[in-house]
Amino acid sequence: AHLGLEDREVERKQGIISMVSEMWHTSSLVHDDVIDHAETRRGSPSVNDKWGAKRSIITGDYILAVSVKSLADTQNPQVIKTMSKILSDLVNGEFQQMGNREDDDDRFQLYLTKTFNKTASLMAYSCKSVAELGLSGLPAHSPLLMTSANLPNMAFNYGENIGMAFQLIDDWLDFVSSADQLGKPAGADLQLGLATAPVLFASRQFPHLKDLIVRQFCEPGDVEKAFETVLKSSGLDETKRFALEYATKAISDIQELRDSTYKNELKSMAERTVERCS
Numbered sequence: 488a489h490l491g492l493e494d495r496e497v498e499r500k501q502g503i504i505s506m507v508s509e510m511w512h513t514s515s516l517v518h519d520d521v522i523d524h525a526e527t528r529r530g531s532p533s534v535n536d537k538w539g540a541k542r543s544i545i546t547g548d549y550i551l552a553v554s555v556k557s558l559a560d561t562q563n564p565q566v567i568k569t570m571s572k573i574l575s576d577l578v579n580g581e582f583q584q585m586g587n588r589e590d591d592d593d594r595f596q597l598y599l600t601k602t603f604n605k606t607a608s609l610m611a612y613s614c615k616s617v618a619e620l621g622l623s624g625l626p627a628h629s630p631l632l633m634t635s636a637n638l639p640n641m642a643f644n645y646g647e648n649i650g651m652a653f654q655l656i657d658d659w660l661d662f663v664s665s666a667d668q669l670g671k672p673a674g675a676d677l678q679l680g681l682a683t684a685p686v687l688f689a690s691r692q693f694p695h696l697k698d699l700i701v702r703q704f705c706e707p708g709d710v711e712k713a714f715e716t717v718l719k720s721s722g723l724d725e726t727k728r729f730a731l732e733y734a735t736k737a738i739s740d741i742q743e744l745r746d747s748t749y750k751n752e753l754k755s756m757a758e759r760t761v762e763r764c765s
Contacts, residue, residue: 497624500561501617507570508613510554515577515605517547522581523679563623566616573612580604584681587701594700595687599651606657607650614646615639641740645753648737652760655730658683660763662717677710684729686713689722727761734761 520528520535521543527533535543551574558570583601588594603611618639625635661676662685676683680703682690690696693716699709717723737757744750 494624514550576604576608606654610650611646614642618642645740652733685722688725689720
């Protein structure tokens with residue numbers, strides 16, 4: 488809409504990006520459930536629980552393989568290169584999730600980097616790829632190529648900020664929602680030894696949490712103690728405020744887009760991302 492294009496072929500290829508993004512997300516969830524030994528997903532038995540780890544891994548790999556074949560159909564090397572960064576980030580994020588830091592600031596930065604790699608990267612590079620495809624549909628001498636050169640970066644920033652806000656609210660929901668709402672048992676991250684934003688914020692108010700974070704909640708009673716401490720801290724409120732900051736940035740990122748129903752929907756999406764905790 489911003490470029491004023493009506494090109495069916497470009498729209499078809501942009502649709503491929505949407506499909507591939509969804510498939511990569513699904514593949515990562517299947518693999519995640521194996522890594523986390525998850526028994527349920529969205530209130531139903533996980534693939535891992537129903538079919539076992541071996542079949543689950545192969546299923547995730549198959550989804551990935553089919554999606555890469557579809558991605559090649561865009562016939563755009565730059566877009567394929569952009570999208571490939573998502574897979575690299577996903578693997579890096581998984582390794583980062585296994586790590587820990589002693590220093591508070593380093594620990595929080597690791598959390599943010601991991602959150603980008605495991606969640607926001609998918610949204611950021613998918614948005615950027617769609618924008619790159621849009622520009623590829625312009626005539627070689629179109630003045631829009633010059634005036635819209637920053638469109639891919641704008642799209643990337645929007646996707647990154649939406650992704651960060653979404654994951655922060657997901658981490659908030661891990662403490663306040665039922666398993667059916669969240670898709671996994673409440674407090675699941677703590678049980679996996681993961682310190683997310685609510686815990687990290689709470690540890691500033693209740694320093695005794697830091698010892699639990701360092702040992703990844705491995706001792707009896709650690710998970711329960713951390714859960715209760717987060718609930719009585721300001722950690723949940725700070726997490727919501729932090730998510731709202733990212734959502735606000737996302738809305739700011741698209742201010743230069745031409746006014747349209749599509750721009751309004753992008754703004755609404757950013758708002759709905761944080762309204763999940765209302």
